[in-house]
Amino acid sequence: MAEQFRNYIAGEWVAGATASVNRNPSDTADVVGEYAQADAAQAKAAIAAAKRAFPAWATGSIQERANILDKVGAEILARRDELGTLLSREEGKTLPEGIGEAARAGQIFRFFAGEVVRMAGEKLASVRPGVDVEVTREPLGVIGLITPWNFPIAIPAWKIAPALAYGNTVVCKPADLAPGCAWAIAEILSRAGLPPGVFNLAMGRGSVVGEALVDDPDVTAISFTGSVATGRGIAAKAIARMAKVQLEMGGKNPLVVLDDADLPTAVNCAVQGSYYSTGQRCTASSRLIVTAGIHDRFVAAVADKLKTLRVDNALLAGTDIGPVVDESQLDVDCKYLEVGQAEGARLLTGGERLQRATDGYYLSPALFTEASNAMRIAREEIFGPVACVIRAKDYDEALALANDTEFGLSAGIVTTSLKYATHFKRHSQAGMVMVNVPTAGVDYHVPFGGRKGSSYGPREQGRYAAEFFTTVKTAYTAA
């Protein structure tokens, strides 16, 4: 019988109303475990526990908070191999990617352990003589955290750690497809010395637990990462009841390759950025915008490189690309392969379902050429190992194409020209701009987020996280 994993509410481990089976996408016979599914009543109990815990946590010892977060970070880092293996097993990214992500989660907790004692305000002179002005940050209350499956440890970490660091209490609802890593963080938090109710894990369906968080007046703020459609629905409901809301959503990120690019750098950025983690990254470069002089050499080199990549079980040494996360995402990827060809793009290589020793959702990395930026494969987020090459006549056209999208998360350029690199950094309409590095792959101590349809609300991560997880108070005192 599969191992059972319960929800964590008010300091207790509790069975869900039902349970869902978490399967390994590299080997569908392998069950990672059965994970509790809360119903609306259990979600409400988690919110109530977080509400009760808030006043004492918000005003308690900041040294205690810092110690707890530091301890959690240290344990995650010490167990990075084991947690990374769990991640690869439940989500399908390769073992080095899984271990790297687990380490990042540990670093995030440690970073916010430091932020607890660095939280600063401002003291200003008043324009009125004899009055002092202070600007301070205060916690918000109960925060609902709703996370996706594709970064199942880093994203819960980068929401939980700042929420707790700044004195909030939390109800975390991870994705149904990969709840195991968030459960592991909850288990570590449960032993770290947190008062009951400060952190609660409510695994379950988005339409049940997610909606309960979004609708409950006791949840002061919602931090969501996931798809555009879900995010828009959440924002509409949260704003209607005046809850604070932060959304990180999809991308259709461009990588511009100019004639003067170093070819190996361009190929590396394209292959890493478009296909690693099976292309299932919001920051993946799914549009390769390439100027005419380097186009044919670049396409040939990328296609050659793709043929050398090993697509296989994520847990095997030597695997470059793991499986797609599940059957329905695989169907989406395959549908877009048909759409792209029907639109007139050329499927140069890849896009084949692969059989491996274990039964999983394997797809070879697909490269379209002769694509136009008007095609659906260039406009809609596919979220799989599929990229398209769009030819541009020069830098100006490439920049215009890069910005011609409803999204604005990450954008990259490969060039040896300081002039174009500088211009691109200034004129790209993305929240994150990369020069000679892949569009995916970011640091944990600086802001993360996008513009236009990709993001809504303040940035996540780094010290900018305080903008979402705190509210500002201005106090006047007669001197």
Ligand code: NAD
């Ligand atoms: P999703 O929108 O299907 O689900 C995200 C979360 O929302 C899950 O926990 C889900 O259960 C929950 N949810 C679903 N319906 C809900 C509802 N009605 N009310 C409240 N919660 C609900 O997204 P996904 O498939 O898990 O993740 C993939 C998407 O996430 C992609 O679009 C990707 O680009 C995006 N993503 C964005 C970032 C970023 O930072 N911009 C990072 C990673 C992933």
